[in-house]
Amino acid sequence: MTSESSKKKINDIKALGISYVLNPPFNSMQLRSVILDACDLRTRRAHKRINIPGTQVIAHLDHDDISGEIINISESGILCDFVGKDINSELINSTHISLVFPPSLDNTSIRNIFMQTAEGKCNGLERRNVP
Structure with a gap:
């Protein structure tokens, strides 16, 4: 901040x-x-992070799957938004995810991607809960 305002x-x-x-x-x-x-x-x-609107993520659990939406993807990870009150403990049991891209990308899917565990994250997934 300065009180000087002349162009010079x-x-x-x-x-x-x-x-x-x-x-x-x-x-x-x-x-x-x-x-x-x-x-x-x-x-x-x-x-660099990219966003592909409408891309879904599925976390595969032992007896169930949890669906969410991808917020962005980068070379080092995926930021996802899972809807649920208390799904963090369930996500810890997940070791694989699948991605389903939107109709504009022909609903292409990538199945059973291995998730690497990272401290402070849930098996490599960052997560935000929406009540």
């Missing part, structure tokens, strides 16, 4: 390696925007 001063500031400049007065939305731009987490990710 702003260019001098940017020449010093400061990429984001905010001049008062500003509102909370302007401050939020600059913070989000400066801290863009997408640029810090190790792998």
Whole structure:
């Protein structure tokens, strides 16, 4: 933040390696925007994430399957959204998943993908419960 607002001063500031400049007065939305731009987490990710809307995931359990939706896929994992009140304990028993892509991709499926267990995750799946 700086009270300097002349174009020359702003260019001098940017020449010093400061990429984001905010001049008062500003509102909370302007401050939020600059913070989000400066801290863009997408640029810090190790792998690009893709989203294919309508792609489903099926976690195969011993005696049942649990369906969910894929939020995104990256080179290192899959973020899924499973609907249920308390399914975490059930997911721990799962060792394989299947993916079913939407009709726009001919409902192509990839079956029985082995899930590698990772600490803090549920057999390699990150999960969010929706009540």
